[in-house]
Amino acid sequence: MSPTAPLRYAQQHTDAFVGELETLLRIPSVSTDPDHAHDVQQAAQWLAEHFRSLGVDAEVWPTDGHPVVYATHHPHDDAPTILVYGHYDVQPPDPLDEWDHPPFEPTHVNGDLVARGSCDDKGQMFMHVKALESYLKSDTTPPVNLTFLIEGEEEIGSAHLPQVLDTYADRLDADLVLISDTSMLAEGQPTITYGLRGLAYLEVTLQGPNRDLHSGLYGGAVENPINALSQMLADLHDDDHRVTIPGFYDDVRPLTDEERTTIAGLPFDEDHWLDEIGLDTARTENGYSILEAISVRPTLDVNGIWGGYTGEGAKTVLPAAAHAKVSMRLVPNQTPEVIYDAFEQCLRERVPDTMTLTVKRLHGGQPVLVEPDQPIMQAAGAAMDQTFDRETVFVRHGGSIPIVAEFQQRLGLDSVLMGFGLESDAIHSPNEKFGLDRYAKGIETIIHYYPELAKRLA
Amino acid sequence: MSPTAPLRYAQQHTDAFVGELETLLRIPSVSTDPDHAHDVQQAAQWLAEHFRSLGVDAEVWPTDGHPVVYATHHPHDDAPTILVYGHYDVQPPDPLDEWDHPPFEPTHVNGDLVARGSCDDKGQMFMHVKALESYLKSDTTPPVNLTFLIEGEEEIGSAHLPQVLDTYADRLDADLVLISDTSMLAEGQPTITYGLRGLAYLEVTLQGPNRDLHSGLYGGAVENPINALSQMLADLHDDDHRVTIPGFYDDVRPLTDEERTTIAGLPFDEDHWLDEIGLDTARTENGYSILEAISVRPTLDVNGIWGGYTGEGAKTVLPAAAHAKVSMRLVPNQTPEVIYDAFEQCLRERVPDTMTLTVKRLHGGQPVLVEPDQPIMQAAGAAMDQTFDRETVFVRHGGSIPIVAEFQQRLGLDSVLMGFGLESDAIHSPNEKFGLDRYAKGIETIIHYYPELAKRLA
CATH class of the missing domain: 3.30.70.360 (Alpha-Beta Plaits)
Known part of the structure; x- marks a missing residue:
């Protein structure tokens, strides 16, 4: 089954999808700064209300820190269930004077949307909301059940999420966790991350x-x-x-020769990587390549x-x-x-x-490894292949999403890390951005993922 | 000649002398902070006006930075002339939250006056104004001529004072520079500083x-x-x-054995010094004592x-x-x-x-050395001996008053560093203070200095 109607709906509503994301980006939900506590709260309320406006049940769960947004659309009794995880909080915008535009006034620059959180993670998280909307508004029943768990403390260590996982374990029952909070190796190169530091x-x-x-x-x-x-x-x-x-x-764990060969074969351009951050030379641990140093060491x-x-x-x-x-x-x-x-x-x-x-x-x-040959991972690869018309690569990544280890330990769930960022998106830096084309392709990929997963887990 | 009338006047006006100093301390003349430029200007104007209220000619000289206050009382054609140097600017008060009282609201605590600048250098500089007042208001002609040069940029390197010295050299003609901006070795131990780092x-x-x-x-x-x-x-x-x-x-210049013996014989209590700053141990350059390390190395x-x-x-x-x-x-x-x-x-x-x-x-x-056996230095020792009833010691000091080298190079003048601070006055730190007894004794010493100098330079 190809999800023709949802895909068409998404293509026809690109501008509306961007406009709604901009509304969310205007809320300065900086979780580390007590002065922004109210904004964090407001972002959670806005997101829950947005789910409801689509006909999706949503709740805001208070924690001892910032709240969690919980939303469900379960049309089936016996279909696979995807637990979508993301976060609506953002990094502080400092140093402010290095931004070309105010960090909380989204600006279009050469096909990119520039704003704090545009990529990490409001933009990537919101693609999942828009993918579901594309099914619902095109009168197509998604072939899976969906649960959303969107938190407000990722940038400060997800201190209260483990407790949420324990307390609400029965309402979070699923077959996998689906997360878009990582990057692609290069523009146009679909990438699934199977390891995190x-x-x-x-x-x-x-x-x-x-x-x-x-x-x-x-x-x-x-x-x-x-x-x-x-x-x-x-x-x-x-x-x-x-x-x-x-x-x-x-x-x-020592790297095997096979792992090092695989890494050496990945489409990673060292010169471009250096050039983009204004350096002539890298400085890595003795004997390791740049890609090894930033991902597996x-x-x-x-x-x-x-x-x-x-x-x-x-x-x-x-x-x-x-x-x-x-x-x-x-x-x-x-x-x-x-x-x-x-x-x-x-x-x-x-x-x-x-x-x-x-x-x-x-x-x-904790560091994380998810074996790439599982159906939940292969379905993700297939969905990306279709959208980007290019074979997806599976890589280990240097960043940390501590909550991925928590999902494994507390709920027994592996996470599929299907990311659409680029290193050049400058997350955590001034002038953070997200390509509008990748935003659209991300939504398209997620629309493809539902049937690919349903097929493999049937 | 003992200056009986001025000394009596000073004793009778202690409270007024303190009250006037407090008025000056309330002006937050932080020279390094552009936000306080107006306050620095105001402090200069206040000081000039105060001189005039005593019948002393005063001018405010603009510079390319903060202004200089210039005042003169020259009752003689052929008496020695003292050029009194001091500064009315202060260090920033940071960290603010470590002050027990607001830094620019002078507070009396156990016989001390607590405020930014109480010791460095508003308090010590103002003693010279009050000493001259004690002569003038007791109808006693001071046996010397007095020129005051009080600047507003000492805490930021006196950038514009060298130019002032060059431009106004003829109006600054004198026999010596007299400065109170240093410390005594211990409470009650009169101290003249003959070297600065x-x-x-x-x-x-x-x-x-x-x-x-x-x-x-x-x-x-x-x-x-x-x-x-x-x-x-x-x-x-x-x-x-x-x-x-x-x-x-x-x-x-290597230390001679004689210099090291002299330093070792000075009344300096290492344990007290350490205790006062909350340390058990000092860390000095190998082989040097604490006093050597903080003054001559x-x-x-x-x-x-x-x-x-x-x-x-x-x-x-x-x-x-x-x-x-x-x-x-x-x-x-x-x-x-x-x-x-x-x-x-x-x-x-x-x-x-x-x-x-x-x-x-x-x-x-530049570092500075002034030979202690000169008449201008011996007169200072004699004035201090009389006030403190104890023999004055001559020491080298670890701080820097860059302008002292400028006086030597540009005007050919040696400086007499007659200081009344204590290490525990916490200059440049929160809770800076100055003992009210030392304020009074400083004024008394300066009253004694005029005739001691006149006698030796006659």
């Missing part, structure tokens, strides 16, 4: 003297917390760019650092404390628990005796 | 990719500017806490660092750039020009090939 994200504070001091009166005899923290952070890598934390690589990055005087001009202060945010990307079979402990112990051993260290664990997520 | 203060920016990146998508193959800057800053010291910049120590401190995400919560960003403010304290015969160049060359050689470095020279000052 995990995450261990911490904040460290190194405290020296009891107050900020004058660097002229005290400099020379008081160890400076910024100098010391710099040393501790610098020591976390060796000259081969390997992480020096004892035990860091112990649980890393673990890493450590300082995500933020601050301390002392950072305003305009000169202030001769010897600061009382220095701070950093540090995160590690994990690969199978590392776990955040083990890596948190190893990181903290390593740092504690290096704290100068004039200082005290505080470590806050901000959020963690 | 110089300064070379820079801001560095290390730029990597052309925009902030997602640490999941790029982490592992893009060298992180914060990681790299941390390494570069860490490498600036060796394990003996010596600065590793090639040539850094080349021009340092050169240093390097990171004064501020920032980059990436520094807000609440977690943002998985791989930042495009990292920034730091770094300053070095210099000792004779180092010069800021040579040290600026050495620092910049050293850093440039260590920049990773995926990054570019920008270095901004924010401000510099």
